[in-house]
Amino acid sequence: MNESKLIGVVGLGKMGLGMANTLVRAGFAVRGLDLSPEACQVARANGIDVAEDLSELLSGASLVVLSLPNSKNVLALVEGDQGLAKLAGKNTLVVDTTTGDPKLTQQIAEILSKAGMRYIDAPVSGGPRGAASGQLTMFIGGDADDVQQAEPVLAALGTKRFHVGHVTAGQIAKLVNNLLVASHLLTASEAFKMAASAGVAVEQLIDAVNAGSGRSGVTLYNYPSRIMNEAFDSGFTMGLMRKDVSLAVDLIKQSGLQLPISSKVGDIWKASAATLSDGEDFNRIVTLEDTAH
Secondary structure: OOHHHEEEEEOOOHHHHHHHHHHHHOOOEEEEEOOOHHHHHHHHHOOOEEOOOHHHHHOOOOEEEEOOOOHHHHHHHHOOOOOHHHHOOOOOEEEEOOOOOHHHHHHHHHHHHHOOOEEEEOOEEOHHHHHHHOOEEEEEEOOHHHHHHHHHHHHHHEEEEEEEEOOOHHHHHHHHHHHHHHHHHHHHHHHHHHHHHOOOOHHHHHHHHHHOOOOOHHHHHHHHHHHOOOOOOOOOEHHHHHHHHHHHHHHHHHOOOOOHHHHHHHHHHHHHHHOOOOOOEHHHHHHOOOOOO
């Protein structure tokens, strides 16, 4: 194992495992860690070296990729006597691909900085398929020198990488992206329901919309590949999108803004929990009978 190129990956779910496999293909030595025995078993079956604990994961690793459900999980990993801030060596570079809370992200960055470590927030878009193929879109926040040092790893993971500013800028950019996706799913759904009630099916309409100014990522990709064929297999869940929309709404409130449309989008996604479980594909939001309530 080439220790000089050893990358630690914490979180071996669908996204983390896909990224770990991608890094191996790119020539990096990878050591993973996950609290779930099942996830560790799957990772080992994929040929990933899995550590027994965080100390073993960090041994020889100068860069650690995090892929966890939320910022609270990241904070729990970082804090404490057995946390990342205590166990990792100085100048260890942390690339956090978790989509999370900008305020907690700032707190995490400050804890690691005090420990002599460096931190980049780099939440991703593209789902498990993008992670497995190295074709993620990455929204990156952090010091320019740190981003430059992480570039070989970032380039292996994402074909589209955008350094949008300081630490937390990546999280903010990702929340903007997901708030737009969440909104577009609702407006496209209502527009297509309107057309259907007037006698024009989505199959007749989709190409025309996508050639016109009303198109969006939702009409270009989600509808043809996930919704119209009823596949609903993006790998991104209702629970995760509800979390991201809630974080976006919280950011709006923290900013003191009054944004009624975004607030209504937040209300609809929150209320959808009554009929669409967290584990359902997020595109199923278009199946809500009435998005007006």
